[in-house]
Amino acid sequence: MTNPAAAIAAYWDAAAPDFDDEPDHGLKAADTRAAWADRLSAWLPSAPADVLDVGCGTGSLSELIAEAGHRVTGVDLAPRMVGQARAKLTAAGLQGRFLVGDAAAPPTGQEKFDVLLSRHLVWTLPDPHAALNEWTGRIRPGGLLVLVEGRWCEAGQSGVPYVAGAGALPWHRGIAAEDLAEAVRPLVSDLRIEPLSADAVLWGGPVTDERYALIARI
Incomplete structure (x- = not known):
C-alpha cells in the first residue's frame, strides 16, 4: 500500500458517521451494552486501573471502562x-x-x-507482531493484555471495500485463537482464551465465525 497509514485513517474517518450503527460498535441495545460491561468487568481488575484502549474507535468500550471507575486512555x-x-x-x-x-x-x-485492551484491530495492522511487542512493553509487570479478536473474511465496517492492498496485510482475514496465542505466548507469563462466538448478545445476533478474547498476564 502507498502511505498505508493515511489510507487507513481516511477509511476509518469515512466510516465514523455510521460506525455505531453496528450493534457491537454503538452498544445502543441495553442487553448488548450490559453483555460487554459484564465481560469487561470479568477481564479487568476490580480496583481502579490505568487502561489503554488501542484502536478505540468511537469509544464505546472506553465509555464502559470509565463507567466502571477505571482511568481510560483511547488511541x-x-x-x-x-x-x-x-x-x-x-x-x-x-x-x-x-x-x-x-x-x-x-x-x-x-x-x-495496568491493562492494554484491543478489539478487532490486529487484522488492520501492517506488522502485528511488532505491535504485540510494542503493546506488551507498555504494560506494567503483573498487568494484563486483553485482545478481543476473531477469524473472518476481509471486510471493513463502512460497507465499502477496505483500503487498496489490504490483501497483503498479514492478518487481513483475522486470526484464529490458536495462532494469536502462539504469537503472544513468548511475550507474556500466562494466557487463556475465552470463546465468544456463542454469546449472540455481544454481537447483536448470532455469528458463525470465530470470535474470542485472549487474556494474558505480563
Whole structure:
C-alpha cells in the first residue's frame, strides 16, 4: 500500500458517521451494552486501573471502562473516531483521554498501563507482531493484555471495500485463537482464551465465525 497509514485513517474517518450503527460498535441495545460491561468487568481488575484502549474507535468500550471507575486512555488513527469518542464520554459525564495516533505504537511516551485492551484491530495492522511487542512493553509487570479478536473474511465496517492492498496485510482475514496465542505466548507469563462466538448478545445476533478474547498476564 502507498502511505498505508493515511489510507487507513481516511477509511476509518469515512466510516465514523455510521460506525455505531453496528450493534457491537454503538452498544445502543441495553442487553448488548450490559453483555460487554459484564465481560469487561470479568477481564479487568476490580480496583481502579490505568487502561489503554488501542484502536478505540468511537469509544464505546472506553465509555464502559470509565463507567466502571477505571482511568481510560483511547488511541485511534482516525481523527473523526477520536472526536466521537471524546464527545461520547463528555455526554455521559465521564472522564477519558483520547489521542489521535497509530494504535500499533501509541503516542503515550514512556507511560505504563495496568491493562492494554484491543478489539478487532490486529487484522488492520501492517506488522502485528511488532505491535504485540510494542503493546506488551507498555504494560506494567503483573498487568494484563486483553485482545478481543476473531477469524473472518476481509471486510471493513463502512460497507465499502477496505483500503487498496489490504490483501497483503498479514492478518487481513483475522486470526484464529490458536495462532494469536502462539504469537503472544513468548511475550507474556500466562494466557487463556475465552470463546465468544456463542454469546449472540455481544454481537447483536448470532455469528458463525470465530470470535474470542485472549487474556494474558505480563
